[in-house]
Amino acid sequence: MSIYVKNGILHVDGAQDKLRQKGQEKPDFLSNYTMLDVETTGLSPFRDRITELGGVKVRNGQIVDQYTNLVKFPKNNKVPAFITKLNGITEEQITNEGIPAEQAIKEFREFIGDDTIIGYNVNFDLNFLYDLSQKYNLPVLNNDYVDVLRLARVYYPRQHNRLIDCMQRAGIAQVEQHHGLADSLDTIKVYNDFNQHFTEDLLEQAIGKIKNVDLTGDEVDYYQLGFRNPVQDKNIVLSGNLHMDQRDAGKMINNMGGQLDQNVENTTNYLIMGDHDFFRKNNEDLNRARLLIKDGAKIKRLSESFFLSMLDDWARS
Incomplete structure (x- = not known):
């Protein structure tokens, strides 16, 4: 397990320091x-x-x-x-x-x-x-x-x-x-x-009701995900220098009912970027997202820390 929820707490190999180290419910x-x-x-x-x-x-x-x-x-x-x-x-x-x-x-x-x-x-x-x-x-x-x-x-x-x-x-x-x-x-x-x-x-x-689920396992039953899943039905692109393993992150996204895409398109919901990539002018994904947003696309640009915070809130819900 590299991305999982244990006793309501999200664990992400390589990126745990980006999560708030709160206590246990x-x-x-x-x-x-x-x-x-x-x-x-x-x-x-x-x-x-x-x-x-x-x-x-x-x-x-x-x-x-x-x-x-x-x-x-x-x-x-x-x-x-x-x-x-x-x-x-x-x-x-x-x-x-x-x-x-x-x-x-x-x-x-x-x-x-x-x-x-x-x-x-x-x-x-x-x-x-x-x-x-x-x-x-x-x-x-x-x-x-x-x-x-x-x-x-x-x-x-x-x-x-x-x-x-x-x-x-x-x-x-x-x-x-x-x-x-x-x-x-x-x-x-x-x-x-x-x-x-x-x-x-x-x-x-x-x-x-407190969640315990391996998000990168071979099978994740829907009932284990509960309500308010922030990834469900979202088209997601990962970009830049991420601390979480991108293959594991992709598997997690698919297991949670989302779709991992390679390129930013009009249908993209979330562009998740490394914390230090968020304002870089030479990031092709970010530049393409900005152009599409100007044309009316509803793309949300999220830092890795913000995305993991969303997941942690869901894990604790």
Whole structure:
């Protein structure tokens, strides 16, 4: 196996250092943990920013400490209008009330410590926290974690499972605040409700949903890939100096329901390039993609790191 998922963690021979070294998801009901929620300007840790941090420390099932702060960055604190509409956070609030990003992440990283982290769709939050921690040379955020969304999908199968859905079903609240601390407190209530009603069989089902699959094996059953497969039905071209083995990467793409192509065409969905090839003017694939894009082609140019991050998010979903 050279590209595989074990216990929900993606492993890629030759390119493992391009992946975030996050901890392992371990569905369970704990008495000691840190619950957290992060508000951001968007969905991508590569281009978006944290606007608010919220966390709650729990010991023996009781809340013993809380953390909340708006986060201010040195150059840019603009907030998209749809985000302000969602949670009320504005650029003015961040500028006037926020604390510097370096101070905020240092305090929050210390607040988390070595605790198991719990959150709702928590891998999203971990990506932002991991990258900001790395930016300021803080201890790697490799804490193991529990995703309450994983529990919700087992308890409420074949239903919409946003945090607000679970809150409403359990009679916790009718409205989600979309603020770090408030959502952390509400997620604790959902987590406690699950704790009261889960059976051992349901917990085993949740554990069994964590992916384990050899992506370069001779046969990959579709059910092993689950939902939200980012490669399915995509035409993909690999280009430049990639750290992952290109033959193995091609086999993985085909096993996941994609199509590996040799040349960039109008039908290409992803052009995956080595991280240092992304802006090179002498890359023929990139130049051809730019010309086709000008003519209306829908080609997405992805760095190897970005592509592997997509795969890692899928592996942990």
